[in-house]
Amino acid sequence: MKQETNQEYLLEIKDLTTAFLFDGKPVPVTVNVSYGIKKGEILGIVGESGSGKSVTVKSVLRLLPSPPSSILNGEIYFHGQNLLTLKEKEMQKIRGNKISMIFQEPMTSLNPVYTCGNQITETIMLHQHLSKEEALKKAARMLDLVGIPAPESRLKSYPHQLSGGMRQRVMIAMALSCEPELLIADEPTTALDPTIQAQIITLIKELRDSIGLSVMYITHDLAVVAEICDRVVVMYAGMVMEIAEIRDLFHAPLHPYTQGLMQAMPRINQQSEMLYNIPGMVPHATQMPTGCRFQPRCPYATEVCSQACPELVDAGDGHMVRCFHYEKLRKERVQNG
Amino acid sequence: MKYESNFRKTVKKFFRRKLAVVGLVICLVMLFVAIMGPSLSSYSPSETVVEDRYQPPSSVHLFGTDDLGRDMFARILDGARITVAVGVGSTCIALVAGTLLGLLAGFFGGVFDTVISCFMDALWAFPAIILALAINTVLGPSLLNIFIAIGVVYIPDFFRIVRSRTITIRELEYVIGARAIGQNSISILWHYVLPNMSSTLIVQTTLCCAKAVIAEASLSFLGLGVPLPMASWGSMLKSGYPLLERAPWLSLFPGICIMLLVLGLNFLGDGLRDALDVRIRDD
Numbered sequence: 001m002k003q004e005t006n007q008e009y010l011l012e013i014k015d016l017t018t019a020f021l022f023d024g025k026p027v028p029v030t031v032n033v034s035y036g037i038k039k040g041e042i043l044g045i046v047g048e049s050g051s052g053k054s055v056t057v058k059s060v061l062r063l064l065p066s067p068p069s070s071i072l073n074g075e076i077y078f079h080g081q082n083l084l085t086l087k088e089k090e091m092q093k094i095r096g097n098k099i100s101m102i103f104q105e106p107m108t109s110l111n112p113v114y115t116c117g118n119q120i121t122e123t124i125m126l127h128q129h130l131s132k133e134e135a136l137k138k139a140a141r142m143l144d145l146v147g148i149p150a151p152e153s154r155l156k157s158y159p160h161q162l163s164g165g166m167r168q169r170v171m172i173a174m175a176l177s178c179e180p181e182l183l184i185a186d187e188p189t190t191a192l193d194p195t196i197q198a199q200i201i202t203l204i205k206e207l208r209d210s211i212g213l214s215v216m217y218i219t220h221d222l223a224v225v226a227e228i229c230d231r232v233v234v235m236y237a238g239m240v241m242e243i244a245e246i247r248d249l250f251h252a253p254l255h256p257y258t259q260g261l262m263q264a265m266p267r268i269n270q271q272s273e274m275l276y277n278i279p280g281m282v283p284h285a286t287q288m289p290t291g292c293r294f295q296p297r298c299p300y301a302t303e304v305c306s307q308a309c310p311e312l313v314d315a316g317d318g319h320m321v322r323c324f325h326y327e328k329l330r331k332e333r334v335q336n337g
Numbered sequence: 338m339k340y341e342s343n344f345r346k347t348v349k350k351f352f353r354r355k356l357a358v359v360g361l362v363i364c365l366v367m368l369f370v371a372i373m374g375p376s377l378s379s380y381s382p383s384e385t386v387v388e389d390r391y392q393p394p395s396s397v398h399l400f401g402t403d404d405l406g407r408d409m410f411a412r413i414l415d416g417a418r419i420t421v422a423v424g425v426g427s428t429c430i431a432l433v434a435g436t437l438l439g440l441l442a443g444f445f446g447g448v449f450d451t452v453i454s455c456f457m458d459a460l461w462a463f464p465a466i467i468l469a470l471a472i473n474t475v476l477g478p479s480l481l482n483i484f485i486a487i488g489v490v491y492i493p494d495f496f497r498i499v500r501s502r503t504i505t506i507r508e509l510e511y512v513i514g515a516r517a518i519g520q521n522s523i524s525i526l527w528h529y530v531l532p533n534m535s536s537t538l539i540v541q542t543t544l545c546c547a548k549a550v551i552a553e554a555s556l557s558f559l560g561l562g563v564p565l566p567m568a569s570w571g572s573m574l575k576s577g578y579p580l581l582e583r584a585p586w587l588s589l590f591p592g593i594c595i596m597l598l599v600l601g602l603n604f605l606g607d608g609l610r611d612a613l614d615v616r617i618r619d620d
Contacts, residue, residue, distance in 0.1 A: 092521055094519070095518060101517040112615065122528070123518045126518070158615045
């Protein structure tokens with residue numbers, strides 16, 4: 001399938017199946033998830049709540065508590081090293097150092113009893129052999145980098161003295177303080193208001209350009225995806241449905257689910273009418289439909305869809321899609337112009 | 338350098354609270370008395386003067402004299418040492434053991450949690466005094482054994498609170514975030530989980546101190562308190578009890594002292610909690 005592209009990826013997830021315990025039995029919540037991220041790339045991961053986006057990236061850093069979670073199958077390669085077989089001690093050297101993560105809720109992501117400076121220097125001193133003074137200087141530089149005014153005095157602030165946007169900046173500063181190669185951003189702007197959201201997005205883009213950071217950007221907001229990402233992975237019910245370059249995805253989505261998402265997005269140049277709405281809900285992990293997982297909600301579904309689960313196939317130019325009918329979607333698009 | 342200013346802020350915040358300062362003063366006086374002991378009085382706490390029995394409080398005998406003619410003020414000064422030691426000592430045992438076990442059980446869960454929790458529930462099911470009695474009987478009477486007996490009794494109090502707080506904090510995003518920056522479990526427990534329950538712990542500690550003083554008094558009443566030549570406020574209170582009608586001051590003064598100590602500890606605890614909680618505004 002796509003083994004030959006191995007080398008160009010900084011991080012590659014292969015056939016990752018993560019399960020959670022439901023009533024004492026492990027039930028897979030993500031199934032055979034495979035995707036990779038290139039150096040300096042911003043990869044969007046899109047999907048509804050419960051589609052397994054967060055579970056997949058938390059598996060990368062092995063942040064899921066076990067039990068109740070367990071990784072049934074798969075490999076995650078970072079610089080050719082399988083992260084899933086590393087010892088916890090070795091993993092601790094990677095977390096925050098080579099790969100770091102920022103979270104959705106900036107209000108609760110910082111330890112309330114320590115000052116921002118203390119928390120950033122702690123991260124720095126954990127991974128780099130710097131003295132307290134050097135670490136403090138570096139922390140101030142990091143705060144400056146993420147656009148916090150008067151960084152020296154902000155170092156002495158406690159998290160509760162900062163606004164949400166400021167806290168997210170501190171989180172980003174902390175995440176970047178050890179010059180990681182990969183930043184995993186788990187819906188970093190969902191809890192922020194739109195102006196701050198725009199600032200954070202611009203900041204992440206700038207950092208990619210200036211320090212060559214790779215970013216995995218998880219979101220359910222397609223507008224943000226359009227704004228920031230180079231490539232996009234669309235997930236649904238724990239499976240990768242489509243992987244495409246940003247232009248391809250917006251101009252020619254090949255999966256009915258992606259198409260539904262696009263239609264459900266409000267557009268400024270359209271007369272206000274009822275927004276499109278994909279019928280039904282994401283099925284619960286214990287009650288997955290047979291065949292294709294999107295089939296019960298899919299307007300294109302035919303008999304074959306309920307009998308077998310389609311493979312993720314290359315529809316040309318690395319545009320991957322998991323659908324029996326993608327050719328039909330492509331044709332329709334060509335006909336409609 | 339950077340953090341000194343925050344420390345100074347905390348100190349200022351503490352001193353802005355009048356009750357906290359009152360608590361601190363009471364506790365410091367008690368500590369001073371406990372250290373200096375009977376050397377603060379011209380009378381000896383063990384000297385019996387038969388003709389001075391049952392003297393009410395006066396300028397000669399500030400707190401009166403007891404049934405053997407001993408000066409009560411000197412005895413109170415002497416008893417402070419034992420009382421404060423028992424309060425602090427047994428609380429330390431309960432605090433350290435309960436917190437450690439609670440943190441580990443709450444954070445790691447699993448079989449360890451189940452076993453320890455069951456054991457703590459069993460310990461809790463005993464009435465405190467019966468348990469202290471049993472431990473004390475087995476270990477024999479000595480000051481150290483009183484510490485241990487009372488300390489062990491209050492371990493479950495700390496364990497339960499710490500365990501439940503740990504379970505709550507463990508799930509918070511900043512703990513997951515701490516993992517994501519590469520912190521190990523011990524560092525997370527020490528820097529993230531423990532400091533975030535400090536307010537609960539401080540209040541529980543001062544309450545426990547107070548309870549330990551009272552528990553020691555109860556043990557003394559049953560004759561299983563500190564061995565005889567030593568006397569604590571609790572044992573004085575109890576030994577004065579049968580003479581309440583004849584010489585009420587024998588129980589009154591030790592009682593007032595216990596009350597003051599407990600009150601001081603509570604004020605101090607509340608003040609510390611507010612001053613140390615960075616989320617409470619300083620003005």
